[in-house]
Amino acid sequence: MAPSNLEQDIARLIVESLQLEVDPAAIDPDAPLFRTGLGLDSIDALELALAISRRYGIELRADDEQNGKIFASLRALAGYIGTHQK
Amino acid sequence: MTEQGAATGRDWASQRERGSKALSRLMLWITLTLGWRAGTLLLYPITGYFFLASPAVRAASRDYLVRALGRKVSGGDVVRHLFTFASVILDRVFLLSGRLRGFAIEVQGLETLTAILGRGEGCVLLGAHVGSFDVLRSVGRDAPVAVRPLMYREHWGAMTPMLEALDPALAAAIIEIGRPDTMLRVQEAVAKGEIVGILADRAPAERRFVAAQFLGATAYFPAGPIVVAGLLGAPVVVFHGVRTGPRHYLVRFEPFADRLVLKRATRQQDLTDAVGRYAASLETVCRAHPFNWFNFYPFWEKPDHGE
Numbered sequence: 001m002a003p004s005n006l007e008q009d010i011a012r013l014i015v016e017s018l019q020l021e022v023d024p025a026a027i028d029p030d031a032p033l034f035r036t037g038l039g040l041d042s043i044d045a046l047e048l049a050l051a052i053s054r055r056y057g058i059e060l061r062a063d064d065e066q067n068g069k070i071f072a073s074l075r076a077l078a079g080y081i082g083t084h085q086k
Numbered sequence: 087m088t089e090q091g092a093a094t095g096r097d098w099a100s101q102r103e104r105g106s107k108a109l110s111r112l113m114l115w116i117t118l119t120l121g122w123r124a125g126t127l128l129l130y131p132i133t134g135y136f137f138l139a140s141p142a143v144r145a146a147s148r149d150y151l152v153r154a155l156g157r158k159v160s161g162g163d164v165v166r167h168l169f170t171f172a173s174v175i176l177d178r179v180f181l182l183s184g185r186l187r188g189f190a191i192e193v194q195g196l197e198t199l200t201a202i203l204g205r206g207e208g209c210v211l212l213g214a215h216v217g218s219f220d221v222l223r224s225v226g227r228d229a230p231v232a233v234r235p236l237m238y239r240e241h242w243g244a245m246t247p248m249l250e251a252l253d254p255a256l257a258a259a260i261i262e263i264g265r266p267d268t269m270l271r272v273q274e275a276v277a278k279g280e281i282v283g284i285l286a287d288r289a290p291a292e293r294r295f296v297a298a299q300f301l302g303a304t305a306y307f308p309a310g311p312i313v314v315a316g317l318l319g320a321p322v323v324v325f326h327g328v329r330t331g332p333r334h335y336l337v338r339f340e341p342f343a344d345r346l347v348l349k350r351a352t353r354q355q356d357l358t359d360a361v362g363r364y365a366a367s368l369e370t371v372c373r374a375h376p377f378n379w380f381n382f383y384p385f386w387e388k389p390d391h392g393e
Binding site for chain 2: 033034041043045046047049050061062068
């Protein structure tokens, strides 16, 4: 499945906010963002959450039981943002 | 980044934690049964054992002491170093369980912390593996907000039940490192006006580290604690609790930054500067209380992983 526009936006946000040396288009939407896959850590998660909050006005909360799923992949993150965006 | 280096760092950490875990259990039983004095008698054979059994620990101690004392180091200095470490572990049993009779704990600079909390803000408390972290509990009990230690779960591991029994509130307050949402938890704690305590001196287990001058040579410190403090824009306070004698501790809080700013354009330099300041404050403590340093590994060696 080709990445959606929102997924492409978020991929760019990830690369910009974390200053990754990766082409946003090269991020596999289904690959894990943390540890394996893109190899992000929890500091990246905080930075990404702050960037998402600035861009989309959505607060990612640590006590959210969905967190494991939200951060599972670019597609999952975009899904969450898509449904919570005002 | 090589996994090997990271693994070695962690192996070292877990090996050391295993050792101190067994030691803690033994001391726990003896001291709770027979009291602090009996526990103290045990420190002599325990110190002797560590001195004889672990050349690596001896070498690390000597390497550090030469730098901190600035003179030739004797076997007696190394024994004293190990004895101080064992003493702090013994005292931990009493500090965590709130059995503070016989302890003299002097606190300096608490107003730094209470001023921040008084404004309804949280903060990041940067400590190190120097002296006692647990001595903070005796301060925390009277303070309006308790400290939430940020730490690896493995560090407690099998010790968790023991700690929970000694201090249930502490066990519940721990923010575990190694989960994707670890730092989001830190953010929320600070936003709620809580104090998050981070020991910011051990680089081997961390992915990102920064070089800084420390006791006359280049050493490596984790970047994470400073990066997180910068992202949160929260006040940062430096803390240490050193053992100044049998059951005597000195706890000190020092303001580090009202807001730690890592500007995007100058991020690496800002980070290096902040870590350098942290290393300098740590050096001051090590010079004043040289035997309270509890990083028994080749501290000045560059971690062979990371960025």
